[in-house]
Amino acid sequence: MSTASLPIDFADVAAAAERLRGVAHRTPVRTSRTVDERSGATVYFKCENFQRMGAFKFRGAYNALARLTPGQRRMGVIAYSSGNHAQAVALSARLLQVPSVIVMPHDAPASKLAATRAYQSGMPGSEVVLYDRYSEDREAIGRRIAEERGMTLIPPFDHADVMAGQGTAALELIEDVGALDALLVCVGGGGLVSGCAVAAFARSPGATVWGVEPEAGNDVQQSLARGEIVRIETPQTIADGAQTQACGRLTFPVMRALVKGVLTVSDAQLVGTMRFFAERMKMVVEPTGCLAAAALIEGVIDLRGQRVGVIVSGGNVDLPRYAQLLQS
Amino acid sequence: MSTASLPIDFADVAAAAERLRGVAHRTPVRTSRTVDERSGATVYFKCENFQRMGAFKFRGAYNALARLTPGQRRMGVIAYSSGNHAQAVALSARLLQVPSVIVMPHDAPASKLAATRAYQSGMPGSEVVLYDRYSEDREAIGRRIAEERGMTLIPPFDHADVMAGQGTAALELIEDVGALDALLVCVGGGGLVSGCAVAAFARSPGATVWGVEPEAGNDVQQSLARGEIVRIETPQTIADGAQTQACGRLTFPVMRALVKGVLTVSDAQLVGTMRFFAERMKMVVEPTGCLAAAALIEGVIDLRGQRVGVIVSGGNVDLPRYAQLLQS
Numbered sequence: 327m328s329t330a331s332l333p334i335d336f337a338d339v340a341a342a343a344e345r346l347r348g349v350a351h352r353t354p355v356r357t358s359r360t361v362d363e364r365s366g367a368t369v370y371f372k373c374e375n376f377q378r379m380g381a382f383k384f385r386g387a388y389n390a391l392a393r394l395t396p397g398q399r400r401m402g403v404i405a406y407s408s409g410n411h412a413q414a415v416a417l418s419a420r421l422l423q424v425p426s427v428i429v430m431p432h433d434a435p436a437s438k439l440a441a442t443r444a445y446q447s448g449m450p451g452s453e454v455v456l457y458d459r460y461s462e463d464r465e466a467i468g469r470r471i472a473e474e475r476g477m478t479l480i481p482p483f484d485h486a487d488v489m490a491g492q493g494t495a496a497l498e499l500i501e502d503v504g505a506l507d508a509l510l511v512c513v514g515g516g517g518l519v520s521g522c523a524v525a526a527f528a529r530s531p532g533a534t535v536w537g538v539e540p541e542a543g544n545d546v547q548q549s550l551a552r553g554e555i556v557r558i559e560t561p562q563t564i565a566d567g568a569q570t571q572a573c574g575r576l577t578f579p580v581m582r583a584l585v586k587g588v589l590t591v592s593d594a595q596l597v598g599t600m601r602f603f604a605e606r607m608k609m610v611v612e613p614t615g616c617l618a619a620a621a622l623i624e625g626v627i628d629l630r631g632q633r634v635g636v637i638v639s640g641g642n643v644d645l646p647r648y649a650q651l652l653q654s
Numbered sequence: 655m656s657t658a659s660l661p662i663d664f665a666d667v668a669a670a671a672e673r674l675r676g677v678a679h680r681t682p683v684r685t686s687r688t689v690d691e692r693s694g695a696t697v698y699f700k701c702e703n704f705q706r707m708g709a710f711k712f713r714g715a716y717n718a719l720a721r722l723t724p725g726q727r728r729m730g731v732i733a734y735s736s737g738n739h740a741q742a743v744a745l746s747a748r749l750l751q752v753p754s755v756i757v758m759p760h761d762a763p764a765s766k767l768a769a770t771r772a773y774q775s776g777m778p779g780s781e782v783v784l785y786d787r788y789s790e791d792r793e794a795i796g797r798r799i800a801e802e803r804g805m806t807l808i809p810p811f812d813h814a815d816v817m818a819g820q821g822t823a824a825l826e827l828i829e830d831v832g833a834l835d836a837l838l839v840c841v842g843g844g845g846l847v848s849g850c851a852v853a854a855f856a857r858s859p860g861a862t863v864w865g866v867e868p869e870a871g872n873d874v875q876q877s878l879a880r881g882e883i884v885r886i887e888t889p890q891t892i893a894d895g896a897q898t899q900a901c902g903r904l905t906f907p908v909m910r911a912l913v914k915g916v917l918t919v920s921d922a923q924l925v926g927t928m929r930f931f932a933e934r935m936k937m938v939v940e941p942t943g944c945l946a947a948a949a950l951i952e953g954v955i956d957l958r959g960q961r962v963g964v965i966v967s968g969g970n971v972d973l974p975r976y977a978q979l980l981q982s
Contacts, residue, residue: 608708608938645929649976
């Protein structure tokens with residue numbers, strides 16, 4: 327098999343790693359004797375909850391912004407997101423001194439609004455544009471502003487530079503712990519898993535890559551089964567970073583070529599895993615960040631005897647919400 | 655100044671580090687741009703909440719048990735503690751195949767009882783002995799069992815091997831990040847701060863070592879001021895690992911010689927710091943583990959322009975309690 331026909335290849339991931347050097351955190355890899363005992367596997371957690379702005383999304387956003395031409399940088403970038411991608415673009419824009427417009431729902435968590443605005447403060451031409459998620463179309467708003475202001479739209483996953491940037495998480499993991507037998511990665515639009523699969527295919531070719539989706543929204547599982555992109559209703563799940571309706575036109579062929587299959591976990595399994603991380607590993611992990619680990623810890627897949635990498639994708643969850651989930 | 659007259663010196667810490675190699679985790683050192691910006695310092699957090707059994711206590715307990723003679727190991731060890739020391743001794747005993755008796759209050763958190771018993775399971779001669787903390791004297795119970803069964807008592811802090819073991823936390827920190835200008839360490843009985851001060855004095859002699867106590871129980875601050883050990887009522891504070899009434903006869907002279915001073919922080923400042931760790935650094939830190947960081951983050955001390963080490967001592971807090979503190 328070759329990756330030559332895919333939208334990104336390993337050279338793109340390696341180039342992204344160079345751009346991110348000294349800018350993104352090289353996040354720690356952690357282990358847990360309890361997880362190893364329960365799963366029978368040797369498990370390495372790549373802790374992207376300790377990444378800058380709290381999630382892997384920084385990798386892709388920064389890589390995409392770093393690739394812009396001087397003219398594009400001058401005009402600025404725009405992103406629409408209620409979650410980690412918004413903050414990732416705002417922070418990357420600040421670091422590269424690029425104006426940014428972030429389109430967010432008017433009922434986004436106050437902490438995310440505040441964090442995004444803090445990254446934009448003192449950056450001329452930067453602002454948060456609020457929209458009503460029940461009556462307005464954020465993509466239309468994004469496109470209109472992009473056209474009016476000549477800004478470059480940075481999509482959350484369906485973009486070669488974003489995908490390549492996300493792949494650096496798996497690249498670092500494999501560099502740090504050596505070849506893997508399996509790699510578990512959460513799946514929303516497929517940006518992270520496709521980048522990671524490309525990295526693993528090049529640097530740990532024996533590794534089987536598994537995606538993990540919320541049970542309520544298994545569009546990628548369905549898409550891989552049918553051989554075409556399946557679009558679903560917005561899934562009702564606590565994994566708010568994986569509430570995508572469909573994967574991307576660039577991520578789909580990569581997943582089809584390099585991802586062995588997609589597993590699903592329930593919200594209850596996510597909460598159990600979130601509690602495990604807090605109680606035993608002393609880490610705050612957001613629900614979406616628990617997806618990949620839940621598949622293993624909750625026994626959805628049996629990887630006994632294998633060396634398994636697990637991407638812990640992020641840790642951004644409002645404290646009151648987090649406290650509520652720990653108690654529920 | 656020389657450490658020759660003190661109960662431990664650097665050779666003891668270095669020997670402890672050898673014993674702990676491959677047994678204790680070499681815990682990660684983490685940084686936070688937000689903390690650096692707020693404090694004006696360059697701050698390195700030594701994350702002992704990621705240590706085995708969730709706290710630095712494993713270092714001292716394992717070091718002490720590893721130093722026992724074969725005869726002492728055969729007879730077993732005893733410890734009284736409602737907290738991390740109990741689990742540290744139980745786990746160390748298991749690893750070294752030594753019987754252990756842990757004397758715990760009958761109203762200790764169920765999770766701590768369960769964890770201690772789990773470490774003891776399958777170890778002949780091991781058990782948890784419960785006592786009524788309102789009517790019984792745990793020290794008397796401990797002494798009686800030690801005599802009856804010929805077991806060695808492992809005190810939580812006032813023991814040279816325990817102190818030397820705890821000092822390996824600071825030794826690793828300095829090895830990883832280089833010389834420091836200041837080191838902040840929580841103070842209960844003084845085992846951690848005295849071991850760390852000895853390590854810093856040898857490996858980063860320019861570093862000023864500060865202890866941090868809860869406002870409600872500043873016995874060490876008083877003791878250093880008076881030049882003799884001051885005994886106080888059991889302090890009412892959420893920092894349950896620092897509810898000591900007096901420091902030790904071995905820890906006191908070390909603190910007197912090597913600790914510049916003791917700062918205090920309030921419970922409200924501990925909660926603020928606990929929230930900061932959860933929200934910004936995605937780490938679960940127990941109240942006692944927040945002491946040292948709180949002094950810096952809450953502005954109790956100004957260390958602008960300095961390279962500062964902060965020991966995050968542990969992460970063991972019951973989830974319902976933790977959730978409550980995050981919300982309060």
